[in-house]
Amino acid sequence: MVDSKGKLIFVKIYTMNFVEELRWRGMLQDMMPGTEEELKKENTTAYIGFDPTSDSLHIGSLVQIMILVHFQRCGHKPIALVGGATGMVGDPSGKSKERNLLSKEVLDHNLACIQKQLEKFLNFDCGLNSAEIVNNYDWFKDMSFLDFIRDTGKHITINYMLAKDSVKNRLNTGMSFTEFSYQLVQGYDFYWLYKHKNCKLQLGGSDQWGNIVTGTELIRRMEGGDAFAITSPLLQKTDGTKFGKTEEGNVWLDPKYTSPYKFYQFWLNTADEDAKNYIKIFTLLQQEEIEALVEEHEKAPHVRLLQKKLAEEITTMVHSQEDYHNAFEASQILFGKGTSENLSKLDESTFLSLFEGVPQSEITKSDLEKGISLIDLLTEKTGIFSSNGECKRFVQGGGLSINKNKINDAALLINSSFLLKNKYLLIQKGRKNYFLVLAI
RNA sequence: GGGGAGAUUCCAGAGUGGCCAAAUGGGGCAGACUGUAAAUCUGUUGGUGUACGCCUUCGGAGGUUCGAAUCCUCCUCUCCCCA
Structure with missing residues (x-):
């Protein structure tokens, strides 16, 4: 399904049933009556909207991307909508506070970046069901406010809009007219796509249900047409914490925010129970294959x-085979039985690529030749520790290693002889935090 | 408008003149164990110093005292009750 560059190769499988596919993968939350029949009847066009709040998608959006991928694999036509217009308004769904608006320039930049990311997952050249990317700014930019409230707003009552959870939840704390009107703007998107692209289905997370239904309602009232909705459950972790966050924040698809190594590590650290769900959601592996994997996993959970499979599949898909390979190798060295001998045996380019995602700092060679105390090196020179005391505590507690050798003397003097390849020092703070110091 | 309670180190919350860098719990970090897991146990959680110490910290500004998180005055903010 994925070639050497990580690009998805399209496979036409018309026998696949989209709804069934989502159902067994645990990606189906809710569906409008008649949706399944519509999908069986004809090749359907569906869309999902992506929010341009930043210039990269994160793994939360990956669920929606996978839904589009499945949709296309089932022979239907997916449209990814980037919200150039809706992004200017701000979706109140699931938000407890009024959102800050982004400037037009920032939005444009974000849109271009997100579009590029989406292109990696869908097939844009496979005939009838080729994917498309649209920007709702294109149909909103020339529409006047008066046109909109006359032609569109007239069809939906305030009562109807107020009844939505996303609005109700904010009635006490306050909400601007701008955000209130969001559902109508998104509803119009659906209407526009229905009219111009014959798009009859909107997909999305379950928090989007209210917005989607406003769209189907608008289509019914303005065109007398039938449109449908499918939502997917919001991802939950078994321990109750939010999916897709690490201590450092979001896990992004863009390698400049989350390195492939960190990305790989994120999935590798998934809890057992979560992994069973994620492998269905984030990979294209077939049911039998997944069942076999789960069975094997339960026999030997410690393996x-x-x-491993989850991390491999997703890293390869989002980044590339090569990135996966490097992340895997780096993990082997850092967490496996890597010793300082292993480290020094690596050739320099491999060594560097392994530590691509590891924070780096620099020190001059002349400092090292004179010899520098461990504490000075790790606090003043590199800032790896914020105070001398913290550094000492780590050493005393056995939590500090250099080049995979445990350090237990805080007064240690570091000189050139510690350098790997006459150039590098690999600092390990605790079990999982690595820093690379370059001597220049 | 009247009356009362409070603001403490990441959070919750003790402390009511010297024994307070400040109990306890949570969280964080680390160590052991393990599966780069969970649970558990241990250590650590203002800075500096090897250390008795020293420096900065208990809403803000002043004051009393040999000595203040603790007492006094003013200010700011939060909560509660009555109108």
């Missing part, structure tokens, strides 16, 4: 077969 973490599921996590």
Whole structure:
């Protein structure tokens, strides 16, 4: 399904049933009556909207991307909508506070970046069901406010809009007219796509249900047409914490925010229970294959077969085979039986590519030749520790290693002889935090 | 408008003149164990110093005292009750 560059190769499988596919993968939350029949009847066009709040999607959006991928694999036509217009308004769904608006320039930049990311997952050249990317700014930019409230707003009552959860939840704390009108703007998107692209189905997370239904309602009232909705459950982790966050924040698809190594590590660290769900949601592996994997995993959970497969598939899909390979190798060295001998045996380019995602700092060679105390090196020179005391505590607690050798003397003097390849020092703070110091 | 309670180190919350860098719990970090897991146990959680110490910190500004998180005055903010 994925070639050497990580690009998805389209496979036409008309026998696949989209709804069934979502159902067994646990990606189906809710569906409008008649949706399944519509999908069986004809090749359908569906869309999902992506929010341009930043210039990269994160793994939360990956669920929606996968839904589009499945949709296309089932022979239907997916449209990814980037919200150049809706992004200027701000979706109140699931938000407890009024959102800050982004400037037009920032939005444009974000849109271009997100579009590029989406292109990696869908096939844009496969005939009838080629994917498309549209920007709702294109049909909103020339529409006047008066036109909109006359032609569109007239069809939907305030009562109807107020009844939505996304609005109700904010009635006490306050909400601007701008955000209130969001559902109508998104509803119009659906209407526009229905009219111009014959798009009859909107997909999305379950928090989008209210917005989607406003769209189907608008289509019914303005055109007398039938349109449908399918939502997917919002991802939950078994321990109750939010999916897709690490201590450092969001896990992004863009390698400049989350390196492939960190990305790989994120999936590898998935809890057992979560991995069973994620592998269905984030990979294209077939049911039998997944069932076999789960079974094997349960026989020997400590091998973490599921996590490894999960991390491999997703890293390869989002980044590339090569990135996966490097992340895997780096993990082997850093967490496996890597010793300082292993480290020094690596050739320099491999060594560097392994530590691509590891924070780096620099020190001059002349400092090292004179010899520098461990504490000075790790606080003043590199800022790896914020105070001398913290550094000492780590050493005393056995939590500090250099080049995979545990350090237990805080007064240690570091000189050139510690350098790997006469150039690098690999600092390990605790079990999982690595820093690379370059001597220049 | 009247009356009362409070603001403490990441959070919650003790402390009511010297024994307070400040109990306890949570969280964080680390160590052991393990599966780069969960649970558990241990250590650590203002800065500096090897250390008795020293420096900065208990809403803000002043004051009393040999000595203040603790007492006094003013200010700011939060909560509660009555109108």
